[in-house]
Amino acid sequence: MKAVKTYNAERITVATLASHTALQILRAAKHAGFRTLAIASASTSDFYRRFSFVDTVLTASPRDIERLAPDLVERNTIFIPHGSFVEYCGPEKAQEFNVPFFGTRKLIAVEASQSQKMQLLREAGISTPKEYWSAEEAEPPVIVKFQGAKGGKGYFIAKDKKTIQEKLRGTNEPYIIQEYLIGVPAYVHFFASPLFDRVELFGADVRYESNVDGRVLGLAEPSFTVVGNRPLVLRESLLPKLVEYGEAFAKSVEKKTGQKMIGPFCLETIINENIDVKVFEFSGRIVAGTNVYMGAGSPYSTLYFDKPIDMGERIALEIREAVKKGLLELVTT
Numbered sequence: 001m002k003a004v005k006t007y008n009a010e011r012i013t014v015a016t017l018a019s020h021t022a023l024q025i026l027r028a029a030k031h032a033g034f035r036t037l038a039i040a041s042a043s044t045s046d047f048y049r050r051f052s053f054v055d056t057v058l059t060a061s062p063r064d065i066e067r068l069a070p071d072l073v074e075r076n077t078i079f080i081p082h083g084s085f086v087e088y089c090g091p092e093k094a095q096e097f098n099v100p101f102f103g104t105r106k107l108i109a110v111e112a113s114q115s116q117k118m119q120l121l122r123e124a125g126i127s128t129p130k131e132y133w134s135a136e137e138a139e140p141p142v143i144v145k146f147q148g149a150k151g152g153k154g155y156f157i158a159k160d161k162k163t164i165q166e167k168l169r170g171t172n173e174p175y176i177i178q179e180y181l182i183g184v185p186a187y188v189h190f191f192a193s194p195l196f197d198r199v200e201l202f203g204a205d206v207r208y209e210s211n212v213d214g215r216v217l218g219l220a221e222p223s224f225t226v227v228g229n230r231p232l233v234l235r236e237s238l239l240p241k242l243v244e245y246g247e248a249f250a251k252s253v254e255k256k257t258g259q260k261m262i263g264p265f266c267l268e269t270i271i272n273e274n275i276d277v278k279v280f281e282f283s284g285r286i287v288a289g290t291n292v293y294m295g296a297g298s299p300y301s302t303l304y305f306d307k308p309i310d311m312g313e314r315i316a317l318e319i320r321e322a323v324k325k326g327l328l329e330l331v332t333t
Contacts, residue, residue, distance in 0.1 A: 003333050007076040010325045013037050013055075014316070015077045015099075017062070017271040018048045019084035021286050021312070024294040027053045028312030032320050039065060048063035062088035065097060072099045077321060078332060082286050086111055099330040101117050102319060103264075107255035107284040114145055114176040117278065117282060126267075127278045130179035135164035141180040144172050145281075178280060183272035186232055187289045189298070190246040191314050192261035194330045195321050199246045201239060202264070202311060203298035204232040205289030210216070231292040233299055241277055242267070249282065259333055263318065264311055286311055 014029035016022050017039035026036040030053035037056040038048045060068055062085070072079065079099045091109035095209050110116045121128050132138040138161060146154045157180060158164040164177065189202040208228040234242070250261035264286040267279045280285070290298075290311035297308020309317070322331045 003073045004078075004328045005100065005287065007100075007328065009076075009266055009326070009328065011076050012319070012323060013072070013075040013077040014080065014319065015072060015075075016080040016082060017065075017088075018044055018057070018084045020082040020288055021291060022048070022082070022088065024291055024310060024312035025080050025286070025315060026312075027294070028310065028316040029053075029319075030055070031313070032316035034316065035075070036321070037072070037075065039068065062093070065089060065093065069098045074152050078102050078328075079316060080286070081105075081108065083283065083288060086285065100328070101330055102262065102315060103285055104253060104257060104259045104262050105333040106166070107261075108197055110256065111282075111284045112147060114147055114174065114281075118176065118178075120252050120256055121249070121279055122281060123256070124245075124248040126248060127276070128180050128280055129270075129280050132177040132179075135161050135168065135177070138164060138177050139179070140164070141273075142177050143180045144168065144177050145173055146175050147327070181270040181278055181280065183270040183274070183276075183278075186234060186269045187229075187287065188234075188246075188267045188269060189287065189290055189311065190240055190249075190265050190267070191311070191318075192246075192250045192263060192265065193318060194260055194262055195318060195327065197242070199250050199261075200304050200314075201243050201246060201292060201300050202314065203290065203300055204234055205229040205287075205292050206232050207289065216284070226288070229289040229292050236274075238271070238275065238277065242269075245277070245279065253284070262331055262333065263315060286315070 003062050013035040015037035016025050018038040030036050030057055035055050038054050039058050039060055040048050042059055045057050048054050048057050077099055077315055091112045094108040141159050143157050156167055186204050188204045191200045191202050207226045210225040253261040266283040266287040268281040269277050269279050271277050294310050297310050301309045322328045
């Protein structure tokens with residue numbers, strides 16, 4: 001992103017869409033000495049103005065966010081994409097939005113396609129569930145997933161081929177049919193640092209999902225809409241494999257996109273009774289599960305920094321170091 005070359009490094013603004021992990025990102029950026037800016041909808045702008053660490057709130061819908069680009073560049077803005085940006089703005093807006101991103105911009109196009117996401121994981125040599133191309137080919141039980149970062153909304157489980165056919169009848173939305181894995185979910189957070197030249201294991205969470213976790217007593221179909229997250233500390237014997245997967249993922253991203261993996265990402269796993277780890281999806285940016293240790297810090301961050309920090313603070317630290325070393329181009333796209 002050429003704009004970052006013209007920036008006044010002493011007046012950097014950190015901005016993001018006012019949703020998802022915005023409070024974590026902007027709180028940490030303010031504490032690191034940056035100016036902060038939230039892009040909010042008309043219905044949420046008053047909420048974000050309540051917080052002293054948010055210097056500026058601009059009102060815009062995701063559909064017309066690009067009109068803010070000239071103003072943001074004038075403010076020396078580095079934009080942090082997250083799940084709401086991926087879902088509501090999408091890959092086309094990501095390319096048109098001419099503001100430097102902290103993160104791997106080209107990965108957003110991959111993340112918008114379930115099939116491309118799974119292909120990237122396979123190319124990394126990461127163990128994944130079986131994938132089926134039609135209801136006839138599928139070997140139930142399966143889970144059917146739709147495109148985008150919807151937080152699981154619309155996903156469904158099918159125990160037979162008839163259910164798959166009935167629920168997909170008339171749908172025009174792209175989807176994949178995936179083997180339903182038996183085990184426990186673990187959403188594992190990483191940070192890829194160009195400045196430190198390493199991939200850091202950062203934390204983990206478990207999603208709290210509507211009537212999968214709700215007390216519905218068999219009265220409703222399972223639904224995977226995420227309403228919150230719970231912290232998770234994994235057994236230590238799992239950590240070497242997870243670090244191996246994280247490093248392999250970062251290399252696969254660079255090979256596929258031609259851009260280094262920059263900043264947070266998440267590998268979404270199922271771990272079975274034999275402690276085998278399979279990755280069924282990924283998020284190529286900060287995930288809402290990192291909010292579980294906002295302000296307190298993640299347990300694994302102490303392994304790298306000898307103190308707990310949260311993911312927002314880790315992002316701010318990377319940007320701050322890049323500013324000090326004159327390397328903003330290394331951490332933005």
